[in-house]
Amino acid sequence: MRNTIIELKSADLTLGNAAASVHVLRSIDLKIDEGEAVGIVGPSGSGKSTLLMVLAGLERLDSGEINVRDTPIHTLSEDRLADFRGRNIGIVFQSFHLIANMTALENVAIPLELANVKNAFDIARKELQAVGLGERLSHYPGQLSGGEQQRVAIARALAPSPAVLIADEPTGNLDTDTGRQIADLLFAKQQERGMTLVLVTHDTTLAARCSRQIRVASGQIAGDSHAEQARLTTVSA
Numbered sequence: 212m213r214n215t216i217i218e219l220k221s222a223d224l225t226l227g228n229a230a231a232s233v234h235v236l237r238s239i240d241l242k243i244d245e246g247e248a249v250g251i252v253g254p255s256g257s258g259k260s261t262l263l264m265v266l267a268g269l270e271r272l273d274s275g276e277i278n279v280r281d282t283p284i285h286t287l288s289e290d291r292l293a294d295f296r297g298r299n300i301g302i303v304f305q306s307f308h309l310i311a312n313m314t315a316l317e318n319v320a321i322p323l324e325l326a327n328v329k330n331a332f333d334i335a336r337k338e339l340q341a342v343g344l345g346e347r348l349s350h351y352p353g354q355l356s357g358g359e360q361q362r363v364a365i366a367r368a369l370a371p372s373p374a375v376l377i378a379d380e381p382t383g384n385l386d387t388d389t390g391r392q393i394a395d396l397l398f399a400k401q402q403e404r405g406m407t408l409v410l411v412t413h414d415t416t417l418a419a420r421c422s423r424q425i426r427v428a429s430g431q432i433a434g435d436s437h438a439e440q441a442r443l444t445t446v447s448a
């Protein structure tokens with residue numbers, strides 16, 4: 212039996228102002244185990260990105276609970292939450308989110324320095340080497356291909372050795388081959404470090420590579436391969 216690493220209970224969130232508010236997450240209950248690779252799919256606008264932002268502690272719930280590594284992160288102050296996030300959760304976005312006027316090395320090292328990590332530049336160099344960018348340390352994002360930029364973003368996310376890696380359409384801006392290489396890298400890192408990976412994707416091939424698939428529709432969980440598996444096991448037992 213594996214340990215639960217992320218747990219959402221009756222998670223509810225409405226975004227926007229009164230004139231144009233959207234009930235984005237509707238009473239979501241979800242448990243993710245340590246070491247799982249979860250692929251979240253669903254139509255555009257269904258709440259996938261918002262769900263990831265809640266899991267990452269970047270968006271707060273209106274009501275309900277979110278526990279990560281047994282910490283009720285909805286109860287943390289902004290400072291404590293930022294600190295918790297920095298130590299436990301890595302995040303990768305579709306559009307890389309690198310800082311344009313920093314080199315690849317600085318993009319990975321500076322966040323570590325800001326978190327008071329010793330040897331930030333040494334760690335950053337190793338992480339970049341480990342994603343195949345040892346020869347690109349002093350390149351700026353604009354001098355790198357999309358796939359290379361996403362590798363920098365992955366190195367940055369992995370540098371603090373997070374227990375959870377969250378990725379919002381990490382291959383969405385890449386061609387098929389590059390996207391596959393980035394997916395290979397994510398799964399390799401997940402295996403190597405025993406991390407929990409939660410990713411959103413439109414790519415059914417990528418979702419199928421995850422150990423568990425969850426479908427989100429209209430802010431609710433409309434399908435979960437894990438739950439379906441459990442039900443089948445119960446029925447056949």
Ligand SMILES: Nc1ncnc2c1ncn2[C@@H]1O[C@H](COP(=O)(O)OP(=O)(O)O)[C@@H](O)[C@H]1O
Nearest residue numbers: 226227233235254255256257258259260261262
């Ligand atoms: N800051 C916001 N203010 C108002 N509505 C928002 C905001 N962010 C997202 N939404 C709405 O919430 C819904 C879910 O968005 P999102 O989580 O980005 O969906 P997905 O990632 O599945 O495409 C959409 O209808 C979107 O327009």
Ligand SMILES: [Mg+2]
Nearest residue numbers: 259260261379
């Ligand atoms: Mg989205």
